[in-house]
Amino acid sequence: MSDPTGFAPHDHHACVSTALAAAEAACAERGARLTPLRRRALEILLESHKALGAYDLLERLAAEGLGDKPPVAYRALNFLTEQGFAHRIERLNAYVACSHPDAAEGHGAAFLICRDCGRVAEALADKAPLGADAQDAGFTVEDAVVEARGLCPQCQSGAGA
Amino acid sequence: MSDPTGFAPHDHHACVSTALAAAEAACAERGARLTPLRRRALEILLESHKALGAYDLLERLAAEGLGDKPPVAYRALNFLTEQGFAHRIERLNAYVACSHPDAAEGHGAAFLICRDCGRVAEALADKAPLGADAQDAGFTVEDAVVEARGLCPQCQSGAGA
């Protein structure tokens, strides 16, 4: 398993710029267009390791004059998730930037969600969960989400956020 | 791993009555009240192995004169999920009856969701997924959801629903 980044102290500035650079490189390679709007949306998601609701993102974008109608936010988020630069957290109806921009596209993702501070760490699920069960049932898994809620180290030790 | 019921042909009548009996027994034991409304909501969920939206359930209830306002459906669903008689499928914003009413309360659930016919099979996740990752991060998992989307055996063989 890989390290689930997000809770441990880290060089967040580097974390952001690495992700942005990876996104730019991936877009160049794939012919996708990381427009100013999309890039800014990704930057906003990258600012913290918390999940951001579509309307929260929209509010941030609107404050910068980048669009203030829901479809603007949803289109940007669709682009980012399709390209693998962000993930949707189903339990929160919210979105986080991908912590593993270098990983294979469409990698199986697993999330650790702190119910106290709201931060989300992403682990790479390198083996499909449910593999045995699915096979038993003759089910073909195309895409799996794993979302765990609990307490991160800081919040366990009473540090709050 | 246990068998993920729901896709394979089975005696659905028995499936329904077993689940209802288990719910009644559990309520009796816990002092919870399986009122007519709640019981009927559970029956409706049990009618198929598909996930039902809260508003779909409400429509069904309303057709029987059992309440036609959103809170009615949500309260029944909250009761059923709290008691472990039903589960919420986050990816679908929808609810399914529990296929393992005999299992430990609050068991870790994992779902196989057919994207073609919409049926949902439930497997018991007897070991916490993410255990290793969570431990690496010092994260305490309280509750995890696993939801896989794909194709069930029938839909793979072109049978549709």
Add this chain to the structure above:
DNA sequence: TAGCACTCTGTTATAACGTAACGGCCACGC
């Protein structure tokens, strides 16, 4: 250079999902 195709963005309107809050009803126990 005019016309076309394509993609991205702007906007309106509405659908779908979910909940807060209050009041009434009923059963139960004292």
Add this chain to the structure above:
DNA sequence: GCGTGGCCGTTACGTTATAACAGAGTGCTA
């Protein structure tokens, strides 16, 4: 009787998401 607590009915609203169409920019090509 009378309070208590749980359930249900209702109003009103908040949050999340999408369909559909209009406009702007770019690049191709004939």
